[in-house]
Amino acid sequence: xxxxxxxxxxxxxxxxxxxxxxxxxxxxxxxxxxxxxxxxxxxxxxxxxxxxxxxxxxxxxxxxxxxxxxxxxxxxxxxxxxxxxxxxxxxxxxxxxxxxxxxxxxxxxxxxxxxxxxxxxxxxxxxxxxxxxxxxxxxxxxxxxx
Amino acid sequence: xxxxxxxxxxxxxxxxxxxxxxxxxxxxxxxxxxxxxxxxxxxxxxxxxxxxxxxxxxxxxxxxxxxxxxxxxxxxxxxxxxxxxxxxxxxxxxxxxxxxxxxxxxxxxxxxxxxxxxxxxxxxxxxxxxxxxxxxx
Numbered sequence: 001x002x003x004x005x006x007x008x009x010x011x012x013x014x015x016x017x018x019x020x021x022x023x024x025x026x027x028x029x030x031x032x033x034x035x036x037x038x039x040x041x042x043x044x045x046x047x048x049x050x051x052x053x054x055x056x057x058x059x060x061x062x063x064x065x066x067x068x069x070x071x072x073x074x075x076x077x078x079x080x081x082x083x084x085x086x087x088x089x090x091x092x093x094x095x096x097x098x099x100x101x102x103x104x105x106x107x108x109x110x111x112x113x114x115x116x117x118x119x120x121x122x123x124x125x126x127x128x129x130x131x132x133x134x135x136x137x138x139x140x141x142x143x144x145x146x
Numbered sequence: 147x148x149x150x151x152x153x154x155x156x157x158x159x160x161x162x163x164x165x166x167x168x169x170x171x172x173x174x175x176x177x178x179x180x181x182x183x184x185x186x187x188x189x190x191x192x193x194x195x196x197x198x199x200x201x202x203x204x205x206x207x208x209x210x211x212x213x214x215x216x217x218x219x220x221x222x223x224x225x226x227x228x229x230x231x232x233x234x235x236x237x238x239x240x241x242x243x244x245x246x247x248x249x250x251x252x253x254x255x256x257x258x259x260x261x262x263x264x265x266x267x268x269x270x271x272x273x274x275x276x277x278x279x280x281x282x283x
Contacts, residue, residue: 013176020148020172020205038255045207049175098237099264104215107263108208114262 003030004068011063013052019065020045026067032074036138039115040067040076046108047078047087047131055082055129062128074138081128086121087112088131148205151177153184158197160279165193166250170202173210181210185217194246195282196221199275201251210256211263214247218269221246243270250278 007022009015020041027037048063055061066077092113093106113119118134151171158164165188173181185196196217200206221244222233236242248270252260260266272278 013174016174016176017148017150017172020174024147041205042207042255042259045174045205049207049209053175095264098240098267099211100215100218100237100242100268101234104219105208105212107211111208111259111262 002069002071004066005029006064006066008062008064010060011048011052012056012060013049013058015063016045016049016052019048019063022065023067030067030069030074032138036074036135040074040133040135043112043115043133044076044078046112047133050087050108051078051080051082051129055080055085069139072137072139074135076133076135077130078133079124079128079130084123084127084129086123086129088119088121148172151180151203153181155184155188158279160281161283162195163193164195164197164279164282166197166199166275166279168199168202172205172207173203173213174205174207175209178209178213181213182216185213186220189220194221194224196246197248197250197272197278197282199250200253200256203256204253206252206256206259208259208263211259211265214265214269218244218247237268240267242268244268245282248272248278248281250275 005026023041023044024037027040044065051063062081064079068075087109090109092110093102116133117136120132122130122132124130149171151169151173154168156166158166167184188196233242250272252271
């Protein structure tokens with residue numbers, strides 16, 4: 001049986017800690033390498049923070065995080081009911097400018113992109129957003145039943 | 147395990163007086179403003195040299211980078227125009243390290259976040275508390 005688990009909550013940014021705890025506990029349950037768990041935690045925390053800060057404008061809103069096995073890959077999904085926004089189209093900051101000379105902030109998507117192998121966006125018919133993150137070849141073949 | 151941020155403050159005497167923030171927990175989107183606020187309070191109370199002890203910080207997101215950047219700007223705010231120009235030249239040629247803000251013992255994951263974003267280019271990273279305090283002058 002492929003592994004799958006989810007967390008659903010009405011969240012504000014105070015709840016990001018619960019999201020990270022969920023990632024850490026799920027990573028342990030799935031038998032993932034600690035270094036990979038750290039990358040998954042970073043990517044999902046950053047994506048969830050963007051939803052809560054920009055999508056919901058710091059008001060409470062629905063957030064669902066799913067972590068699942070798809071064959072040898074680990075897939076993370078973050079769904080929300082905020083206004084539609086495709087973060088995969090957001091332009092990255094100009095990293096040729098040294099950090100202290102850039103405006104503060106704006107590094108979240110750069111950290112996300114560096115922490116995973118693939119990121120896709122889907123717009124559900126029922127509204128909101130679904131961001132899909134993929135880490136390739138995470139599961140060994142003996143465990144890759146999905 | 148993920149945990150909320152707690153900050154305790156101590157004063158150390160090296161070549162100059164140094165304020166040390168001992169951080170425990172995660173620096174994320176819900177806690178970075180508290181770090182900025184405490185840095186602002188310390189600055190307004192006369193602290194000009196700040197060492198952030200990250201030994202017990204397991205997680206830092208881009209919100210933590212935002213806080214570091216804002217604290218860096220705050221501590222540089224009083225510099226003369228000539229000093230600011232010199233700093234900018236140093237940043238552009240990669241030779242500048244902040245004399246006012248330094249970091250102690252970031253974890254492997256926090257270090258990766260600092261290097262991905264280029265923050266390790268202008269913030270000194272120390273592994274020994276005494277040497278870190280004495281490096282301010």
